[in-house]
Amino acid sequence: MEKAFKYRIYPNREQRILLAKTFGCTRFVYNHYLAKRKDAYEKDGITLSYSTCAKDLVSLKKEYEWLKEVDSVALQSSVKNLDTAYINFFRKKAEYPKFKSKKTHRYSYTTKYTNGNIELLDNKVKLPKIGLVKIKKTRAPKGRLLSATVSQVPSGKYYVSLCYTDVEEVLFPLTYNETGIDLGIKDFVVLSNGEKVENPKYLKKSIEKLKKLQKQQSRKTKGGR
Numbered sequence: 001m002e003k004a005f006k007y008r009i010y011p012n013r014e015q016r017i018l019l020a021k022t023f024g025c026t027r028f029v030y031n032h033y034l035a036k037r038k039d040a041y042e043k044d045g046i047t048l049s050y051s052t053c054a055k056d057l058v059s060l061k062k063e064y065e066w067l068k069e070v071d072s073v074a075l076q077s078s079v080k081n082l083d084t085a086y087i088n089f090f091r092k093k094a095e096y097p098k099f100k101s102k103k104t105h106r107y108s109y110t111t112k113y114t115n116g117n118i119e120l121l122d123n124k125v126k127l128p129k130i131g132l133v134k135i136k137k138t139r140a141p142k143g144r145l146l147s148a149t150v151s152q153v154p155s156g157k158y159y160v161s162l163c164y165t166d167v168e169e170v171l172f173p174l175t176y177n178e179t180g181i182d183l184g185i186k187d188f189v190v191l192s193n194g195e196k197v198e199n200p201k202y203l204k205k206s207i208e209k210l211k212k213l214q215k216q217q218s219r220k221t222k223g224g225r
Helices: 013-044 050-065 065-069 072-090 201-223
Strands: 001-011 105-114 124-127 131-136 143-154 160-167 181-183 187-192 197-198
Touching: 001 143, 013 050, 013 065, 013 072, 013 143, 050 065, 050 072, 050 197, 065 124, 072 105, 124 143
Parallel strands: none
Antiparallel strands: 001 131, 001 160, 105 143, 124 131, 143 160, 181 187, 187 197
């Protein structure tokens, strides 16, 4: 089973420039082959396969030298994503593929793990062509790394989503102890072993507000009509 773990990353100025280039190049490749596949179908009634487009990508990189500045696997993944979009369309699972716009302010690309090109370290993540990027990590998953999807959201923040397979499930030890739970007002939860869990602040405020409203309503009921 595959599982993704998303982390916020903090690229430096040089890395942000490289990420912007990668977002732009993968979008260019996606749109290029979308136009090419549409043209082939409209003119000749044929559908270009993924393998045909992937082979043509070699020639495209020679024509546009700046494509070589970014991760080559990310460019291949862009072609693959387009093919997946077509498959979903033919299976009536999605609409016909649309051209990607840079005006959305939401960008992403995916790269595959191969020969240690992606690695999650203590406070950094290694990404192809980008290098070591500072990361906000909460835990290190145990499993086989498959891919990394780097994204930038409209707020300007960057994230990386690492996809793993054969992820080890964390099992908590059994204590065989029975514990009763009492829900209260002063204390949110009181366990039978004496442990107390305080009310969240927002809940306390809501309870206080409710008490005031109840008192006001009670006065109106007694003195009102």
